Amino acid sequence: MSIQQKLFALIIGAGVFLIILEMVRRRRLAEEYSFLWLATGLGIVVLVLWYDILERLTRFIGAVNPTTTLFIFGFIFLILINLHYSVKITKLTAQVKDLAQKLAIYDKEKQGE
């Protein structure tokens, strides 16, 4: 991995981490949702700085370039984040449905009074 690649990955990783932290601080993002994002940013930084782990990981998964490893893991994290959202959406959909039903029934009962 060239210095240039390392620098680029570091900036991206640290950038993501800091932006997420800032958003949590401003309450634009709930802590709950920030976890996977922070892990992604932190993971990139750690792997770049601790190059040994990255090389071992590369051999382990059978990749040729450490850069590939970095992006594969970035990609896997993104998929996990999406999955996390799908689970959340499922739950929210059920909750919204329950609320709408409760409201409609409540409305009906009030009319009857």
Add this chain to the structure above:
Amino acid sequence: MSNEMKNHFAIIIPAYNEGGRIALTISGIRKSTDADIIVVSDGSADSTAGEAKAAGALVIELPFNLGYGAALQTGFKYALKKKYEFAVQMDADGQHDPLSIQALIEPILKDEVDIVIGSRFLSEESYSAPFVRRMGMYFFGFITSVLTGRKITDPTSGFQALNKKVMEFYASRAYPVDYPDADVIIMLHRKGFRFKEVPVVMHNAAKPSMHGGIINPLYYIFKMLLSIFVTLLRKE
């Protein structure tokens, strides 16, 4: 209608944009039973709710469209709250013949079974459905029959009568509001509910019901197979 609380039942009709048709459906039902009629207007953009009220139904209006299953479930939740012991679910489009209600509710009132499913294929009168739809009904009828160990001829029927126990199940989170169908019959079977099919008359709707009529057939097949599969995986 409190003269015979023991046989007190509600007819639950989910309706989405059925203006111009719902009043006719309600007056048709009125001719054959004096049961309370609960119409759940599923975020209809037209005059469905107003027409249903004018026709003498109890109308619940959902603030936005939740889909057939969730609208139906709203009716069950309301019926449970109002302490109805039994319920009949029907479509709003007039497809389900009100004259069949008696045959449907009879085994429930006698406590022979917990749920009665109206089958259009057991009746003398022929029901013509498009080929693909017919094949789908046949296919899921076959799967449902194999999994429940008894002949199910019409697993997609939304014309059902049920008692309080089944209403409670339908009102729970376990009920697949997405598109309740053959998977519900398998769930009922696994929960140990007693059920049977009786012949009912169904007419071909003049125009397909807005509810479920627009469900993508491929998604329907996928959803049903997945739902049945995970139902079998659940320990209940």
